[in-house]
Amino acid sequence: MYKEIIKKAIDAKAKSYSPYSKFSVGAAVITEDGVMYSGCNIENAAYTPTICAERTAIFKAISEGNRIIKKIAIIGSTKDTFPCGVCRQVIREFQSEDMEIIVANSLEDYKVFKLEELLPYSFGPDKLKKESD
Ligand code: THU
Numbered sequence: 103m104y105k106e107i108i109k110k111a112i113d114a115k116a117k118s119y120s121p122y123s124k125f126s127v128g129a130a131v132i133t134e135d136g137v138m139y140s141g142c143n144i145e146n147a148a149y150t151p152t153i154c155a156e157r158t159a160i161f162k163a164i165s166e167g168n169r170i171i172k173k174i175a176i177i178g179s180t181k182d183t184f185p186c187g188v189c190r191q192v193i194r195e196f197q198s199e200d201m202e203i204i205v206a207n208s209l210e211d212y213k214v215f216k217l218e219e220l221l222p223y224s225f226g227p228d229k230l231k232k233e234s235d
Contacts, residue, residue, distance in 0.1 A: 104175065104214070107132055108206045111175040114140035114155065121145060122152075127178045129155035133168035134198060156189040160196060171196045175204040175212075182207065190221040 107130045115128025122145045130140040141158025156176060163171065174193060176183055182205055185193065193203070197217055206212035217224070 104173075104204055104206075104212060105209050107138065107173055107175040108177065108204065108209050108212060110138055110140045111155075111177045111206060112209075114142045114159070115177055116142075118142040118155070119144045122147075122149065125179045127155035127176065127183060129159040129174060129176045131159045131163050131171050131175075132173045133163050134170035134172055135168060137163070137166075137168055139163040139166070139168070154186055154189050156185050157192050160189075160192055164196065169196055170198045171201055172198045173202045173204060175206050177206045182213070184220065190217070191224070193217055194221055194224050194226050 110130035111128040114130060115126050118126030120126050120143055127143045130138055132138050139159050139162040141155050141162055143155045144158060145152045156174060176185055184205055194217060201217060203215045203217060203220060204212050
């Protein structure tokens, strides 16, 4: 059930551009309509323009018009690479109600989380709504 998305993340990891950290990461998402997008981390000589694999994959989905993420898989260069704080917040913006975060080490070795576990008490789009709205 999770093998296809993990495979996509593994393939994306192979495309990582990470000459500075030498820490390659791959991610893949499945959107509400079943389309998969993948991404890798892309570093920069000026360091701060670096983007994580998760955000590459999510932004590819969003820019293709698919805004609801059902699943996201991540695989890094060390065991159990969890999404960074910035990526958790971006995942928060586009999550489906039952979204799953798959932290993978291989096709057979992975753990599945809910965003609530990784980003409790989060700030999201609903929080911008005032009572007067
Ligand atoms: N990185 C990701 O792509 N995703 C994460 O969740 C953790 C960190 C990247 C950023 C940078 O290129 C390298 O891993 C080391 O931090």
